[in-house]
Amino acid sequence: MAQESRGGGRRPLMQMAAIAVVASALGVALGLLIEWFPSQASTQASTIDTLYNVLIITSVPIFVLVTAVIGFCVWRFRVRPGEEDEDGPPIHGNTRLEIVWTAVPAIMLVALCTYAFLALQDIEEAQADEQRIQVIAQQYAWSFEYPNPMGGDPIRSEELYLVEDEPVLFDITALDVIHSFWVPAFRMKRDAVPGLTTQLRVTPNRLGTYPVVCAELCGLGHAFMRQNANVLTRQDFDAWMAEQVKAAGGGGAPAGEEEGGEAAAPESAG
Ligand SMILES: [Cu+2]
Numbered sequence: 001m002a003q004e005s006r007g008g009g010r011r012p013l014m015q016m017a018a019i020a021v022v023a024s025a026l027g028v029a030l031g032l033l034i035e036w037f038p039s040q041a042s043t044q045a046s047t048i049d050t051l052y053n054v055l056i057i058t059s060v061p062i063f064v065l066v067t068a069v070i071g072f073c074v075w076r077f078r079v080r081p082g083e084e085d086e087d088g089p090p091i092h093g094n095t096r097l098e099i100v101w102t103a104v105p106a107i108m109l110v111a112l113c114t115y116a117f118l119a120l121q122d123i124e125e126a127q128a129d130e131q132r133i134q135v136i137a138q139q140y141a142w143s144f145e146y147p148n149p150m151g152g153d154p155i156r157s158e159e160l161y162l163v164e165d166e167p168v169l170f171d172i173t174a175l176d177v178i179h180s181f182w183v184p185a186f187r188m189k190r191d192a193v194p195g196l197t198t199q200l201r202v203t204p205n206r207l208g209t210y211p212v213v214c215a216e217l218c219g220l221g222h223a224f225m226r227q228n229a230n231v232l233t234r235q236d237f238d239a240w241m242a243e244q245v246k247a248a249g250g251g252g253a254p255a256g257e258e259e260g261g262e263a264a265a266p267e268s269a270g
Pocket of ligand 1 (some may be wrong): 117137139140178179180214215216217218221222
């Protein structure tokens, strides 16, 4: 009896639907307005940010719908004074409702997973002429190794230098514990694991200096395991590299330099 006087009628349902629509719109607008990430500095970044936006647009209304139904039921069907001993009607399920609430999330999940998989394929796709850079993690610093253009020992750097619009393939490893190589402005991140070489592709597309962060708790100094990634023009990068080559072998050769002295003649490069 009591149920009919309360649950019946379409008006409360319409009210609930109206509130849910308004709350969803506000939630989605807020979710899209918030700047979740730093500036985009790689071709991968916009693909990832779009994926996040799509996830916000699809998940906020579902969250709002579920909380609206729960809130509505708690408010509408609460026990009133004098009803403590009453019981609701026995209900044996609702096939149509159950099919709908199984099928809709299943379709959404498959669609979103497919989209995310395609986005992942896209951002991890191998590019022509990738520059290979070694990333070495240890407590609590990153170091980066570049092939020496003059041959010989690789060029080592404590800052990461990259060329704008030129794709890079990082070979990542760790000397002690697990770390995680992350440049938030590039969005891409990969674990650095002792004994393994993991790989990561990025094409930086914006000049500037961006933090390199360790994203895996690796010990007491973890929070300070931060360095810089510098995205330079090709010209500036070449100038930096020439300096490194000179410092590494141009003047007084470091101990253990056996390969012929003739190789160290940067002048001949034309
Ligand atoms: Cu670390």
